[in-house]
Amino acid sequence: MARILFLLSALGFVSALDQQVLSGPVVHGQHKDKPLIDTKSFQKTIKGDNLLARAKELYEIAKTSQDEWNHPTRVIGSAVGHQATLEWIYSTIAKLGDYYTLSNQSFPVVLGRVNEARLVLENDVSKSMVPFALSPSTPNKQPVFSQLTLIANDGCEASDFPSETKGSIAFIRRGSCFYSNKSSLAGQAGALAAVVYNTDDEQFRGTLSFVDPDHVATVGIALGEAAPIIKRLENGDSIDAIVYVNAELQEIHTTNIVAQTTAGDPDNCVMLGAHSDSVEAGPGINDDGSGTISLLEIATQLTAYNVTNCVRFGWWAGEEEGLLGSEWYASSLSKEENAKIRMFMDYDMMASPNYAYQIYNATNAINPSGSEELRDLYVDWYKDQGLNYSFIPFDGRSDYVGFLVQGIPSGGIATGAEGIKSKKGEAKFGGKAGDWFDPCYHQLCDDVGNLNMTAFVVNTQLIAHSVATYARSLDDYPKRSLEAAADNGQFGVRDMKYRGSYLVM
Template sequence: MMIWGVSLATCAVVAAASLQEPLLIPHISSAKKPLVNSTELQDSITVENLLARAKHLSKIADLSQDQYNHPTRVIGSRGHQGTLEYIISTLAGLGDFYTTSNQSFAAVTGNVFESRLVIGSDVPKSAAPMGLTPPTKDKEPVHGPIVLVSGDGCHASDYPSNVTKSIALIRRGNCPFGDKSELAGKAGAIAAVVYNNENGSVQGTLGAPSPDHVATFGLSGEEAAPYIARLQKGKPLDGIAYMDAEVAAIQTTNIIAQTVDGDPDNCVMLGGHSDSVAEGPGINDDGSGSLSLLEVAAQLTNYSVNNCVRFAWWAGEEEGLLGSDYYVSVLPEEENLKIRLFMDYDMMASPNFAYQIYNATNAANPDGSEELRNLYVDWYKRNGLNYTFIPFDGRSDYDGFIRNGIPGGGIATGAEGIKTKEEELMFGGKSGEWYDPCYHSLCDTVDNLSLISYVTSTRLIAHSVATYAISFEGFPKRSQSISTEGYARDVKYHGHKLRM
């Protein structure tokens, strides 16, 4: 298979090469720079440079070994601090093409070191700690009866008096998980279990910490069903909950780089997140996206632009889109309106990849979102590549932009979703398996990257940058009167974990 002169064999040779540091980018004198050209900018993106950056990032993740006993770039770790320093130093080496700023903000990070849930004589396989859950009392096991909460557990009246000193069993739905945990804690529960109201497990987050939160687990509806039936018949059921976890407040940093040249009132903005989960080094999630941005930013310095280009590396995405949310929340209205669109690039090199486009339409999102979606569609078609649409459901850093009236969209190559048989025919790989089997795991290393999807995705990023850096002709103008209530109401996610 060939793609722009890069063969699978070439990718294999490059993967085996012992590249040390990212390659230097030759720069053209500013007085001689031509206007950016999409084809030329795409052609400047090479497998060698992308892989070299990924190998360098892997070494940076190793800085956290002493803290976490494995590589990671989670916020607050040495690996994440090293990632920020690498991005900043790379941008500094590009001369005066960009104005770079660091935006510090307060963030909350959580880590679960050990957990266990026992219901009756069972250890439910689907039981999983909620994100940002506190520990059980004194980080020791707690024992008590399982008490079924009425309704969806969204009101204090749903919690019966006997929930005190019990483990509350709460149905998912209608309000955030954090509200359910908080109400359980206020009612005197020693722990909480939120079971799914539909098929599948619950991988959720409690969100902003509350002193009334209790240790909280998610549980699949299938495993919860027999326990619910037993309790509804009035038969007692005991449980044991154990959670060794911590929730800590820290300071972390977004990095923003904007071209010095180009119309500052018409900016094309794009971003990826600089952090990983605590469980692994995150070389695909989102090392691939953040490094794609860095490489495109480096190559763009060889050209001039008509419209300003603004790159962002967000911190705290894995903790609930903290960095991007903060950035948009403090933007004055006049600055908000200068951003013509935001493009999100999260996970560009999944090994069992599909070329995915967020299905962002103007009917459900700010005008311009669909035009961006169609730019991706047209590019894949022109290059003879298949593509598929995925839900625009709040799982990545575009969320805050859409909620604040800024059109957006993006591409991805797949996370924990399962590849279908049809997608196997479209993209290769293996149906029935995750797009990224190492998603949020220790094995998300350099060896986890598909170099073909990595270089392809980065070239599409380059195309998106070049297109809007040249002109917004035909692209909808920003409006000050955009309602995104429907989007906010319908979106189930805030980051990679369910929020309600």
């Protein structure tokens, strides 16, 4: 009972977080009585028992959402699960005393929940249909019945929507532009709803990214279902369809937590982050409880050392809703504060059970200078440990996006989500070919038993190495400037395929 009361006390904590920024006592100066950070000794402080103990604590927090959600979850908006996660993170760092300053950043988010959705094409109920995140309901939350109109090109221009779109259901090919654009243009053309069909025979999870009054109820389907429909529409056939979406859109406030060392040069900060929330469907102990825990353990062990450059930790809310917290934080930085962040390192899913050691393939050719040096640091470390690694696309799947578009060098590692391990991957990393890297990804079974402790320890040691290397010295790392921080347009306009786990285009 005492434990439950402790967790429920998080409600009072979050009411305090509704203020935009709260800071702990600011203590300047170096911890000169402590040894300067050294990567070899620092890596040795990372113990599997400590990581597992924190994972068990976090799962107990997720379980307090049982009454509200009927299962463990730490989704933002949960009255206990996520709010208690925030309190747990905050109190863990606060107990470390004056080694860190703590700040909390409250921000608004729009939550979308689809209660029910159906698509009927003529007399057949769609088997591949998935409603888009942040889709509005069909009018009056009732089914709409009309003919399909095949939209020209990719539905990215108003001219792609013919006059007969009005009062019909727009049938739009995926590609070229954001789904939000397609839905808005369909609404402006008078469509009752929109169906976006994939360019391959894969079911896909899309998001409209933001709320727009022109959006219409929007769902996606696989090409296998769409192909015969497209052929008939191109031949001039009339095809009836029914779209039904019952959705809720709600604005709430949630919170980012940031901790920074009081020691180290405050004008040269080494920054790393993980997200504090889970999806609604489960407790998220790997995604991204593992990253959250790695950061907490590293922040705890770091207090035994002095640092040359400041170290800043960020725990982002709303990642599962579309990278909301990290993008809010990065976009709110002044150019002076932006320039103080020498790099951002993203740590999301460190312990997938069917893991691979994955490195984001960040190159300086298309990313801010310094991203490739960070990538190579991970490569060199895996090689030094005699471990295999693989590169994965830098395509918008995690919280590095908000930093990249603000011109901040970025990178990170992961162990895999819903991707399928190949035979080659099995040979390199063990595990099972043909299965997801994390078979419990975004599911109820993402609990303590879903963690591969070997991968968890190895990757947390690598995180420790990344922190120790740059907290000790940035002499060989590309410099940043106010001019570069102010001129991030080349990165700000960059189109990325994903926003978190959702496709956006």
